[in-house]
Amino acid sequence: MEQRKARPWDIFNKNIEKISVEEQKKRLDICHGCDRLIKATTQCKECGCLMNLKTSLPHAFCPLGKWTEMKVNIQEVEG
Numbered sequence: 001m002e003q004r005k006a007r008p009w010d011i012f013n014k015n016i017e018k019i020s021v022e023e024q025k026k027r028l029d030i031c032h033g034c035d036r037l038i039k040a041t042t043q044c045k046e047c048g049c050l051m052n053l054k055t056s057l058p059h060a061f062c063p064l065g066k067w068t069e070m071k072v073n074i075q076e077v078e079g
Helices: 008-012 021-032
Strands: none
16 A cells, blocks of 8 residues: 555544654654744644644654654544
């Protein structure tokens, strides 16, 4: 199965399991050390995402390569 990019609405998709709190914290700590983060809003200047949300998605990744996606199966729901 081909890995697809994270989309903003994936945060609400119950078919996508979120990563552990510890892993999300590691990712967000990396973001907080980056000069491309707007700390007041946790928005990334590179991708425009709200990193406090994006870091919880296993298939999301940093556009600067500071952290990578985790391979997961995502069930697409038709309807």
